Amino acid sequence: MAYRIGIDLGGTKIESAVLDLGNNILFRERIPTQSHLGSNHILNQITNIYKMATESINNEAHSLGVATPGSISKKTQLLRNSNTLCLNNLPLKISIEEKLGKKIAIENDANCFTLAEATLGVGKAYSCVFGVIMGTGCGGGFVFNKKLRTGPQHISGEWGHSTINVYGPDCYCKKKGCIETYISGSGLEKIINSDLKIKISSADFLSKDNFNEQEQLVLNKFYRYFGIALSNIINVIDPDVIIIGGGLSNHDELYSIGKREVYKNIFSNEPSTPIIKNGLGDSAGVIGAAIIGI
Numbered sequence: 583m584a585y586r587i588g589i590d591l592g593g594t595k596i597e598s599a600v601l602d603l604g605n606n607i608l609f610r611e612r613i614p615t616q617s618h619l620g621s622n623h624i625l626n627q628i629t630n631i632y633k634m635a636t637e638s639i640n641n642e643a644h645s646l647g648v649a650t651p652g653s654i655s656k657k658t659q660l661l662r663n664s665n666t667l668c669l670n671n672l673p674l675k676i677s678i679e680e681k682l683g684k685k686i687a688i689e690n691d692a693n694c695f696t697l698a699e700a701t702l703g704v705g706k707a708y709s710c711v712f713g714v715i716m717g718t719g720c721g722g723g724f725v726f727n728k729k730l731r732t733g734p735q736h737i738s739g740e741w742g743h744s745t746i747n748v749y750g751p752d753c754y755c756k757k758k759g760c761i762e763t764y765i766s767g768s769g770l771e772k773i774i775n776s777d778l779k780i781k782i783s784s785a786d787f788l789s790k791d792n793f794n795e796q797e798q799l800v801l802n803k804f805y806r807y808f809g810i811a812l813s814n815i816i817n818v819i820d821p822d823v824i825i826i827g828g829g830l831s832n833h834d835e836l837y838s839i840g841k842r843e844v845y846k847n848i849f850s851n852e853p854s855t856p857i858i859k860n861g862l863g864d865s866a867g868v869i870g871a872a873i874i875g876i
């Protein structure tokens with residue numbers, strides 16, 4: 583097939599891209615998800631953007647892949663763990679296939695991010711790539727020799743829900759002290775709110791020019807947890823590279839101060855794992871979706 587279409591189903595926007603066999607992006611469009619209008623509306627939005635994509639290549643033969651938060655249960659075929667709550671417990675893959683009249687491949691968005699970065703982004707030169715998303719939540723993916731490793735339970739890469747403090751804050755996954763409750767955008771925001779009594783987004787807090795003494799303590803704690811969280815990944819699989827995506831990946835100090843904290847906790851006296859920022863920006867998800875397409 584000469585073309586590959588990807589659709590990235592996000593909580594606020596749905597993005598589509600058309601790639602040719604040389605991986606050039608021929609078409610790219612975004613429309614709002616408008617998830618408050620319900621699952622039928624979201625399916626209609628997917629149909630709309632798919633039409634735009636196919637029209638851009640005059641309806642020529644193509645493959646199609648979809649990236650989504652959460653994952654499809656192999657047992658029930660139902661979507662679970664999506665932060666677009668109205669889609670949970672629906673047979674999302676089947677519904678999209680019926681709506682579009684076409685078979686699709688569907689995969690977790692953090693997995694699509696990692697696959698895209700490992701194939702076409704900053705991970706190209708590495709064979710074992712761990713992708714880390716630090717956005718509203720903490721997701722991730724694991725790619726070995728340019729292939730996704732999703733695992734029999736489809737939870738490979740879900741580093742965000744490893745407990746780092748059994749007495750820590752409640753997580754929505756029903757456990758306590760998950761990594762996500764400390765270093766995701768939403769987790770850090772809660773810590774800022776309770777420790778500093780101020781309301782500010784994590785991204786805005788991290789991009790401040792100056793930090794007072796109390797703010798510095800919160801920041802130090804953030805780097806410390808980042809160091810513990812990523813060193814745990816490295817101690818288990820020792821990847822060739824860790825690539826960071828999501829809103830908080832724009833915080834430059836993650837790659838200097840944060841990396842030093844990671845290295846302090848690695849079980850090696852010669853820590854060397856590159857910890858780098860993504861190269862494809864927020865297009866990685868849709869590009870990954872196009873790559874997995876069938």
Ligand SMILES: [Zn+2]
Nearest residue numbers: 743753755760
């Ligand atoms: Zn959790």
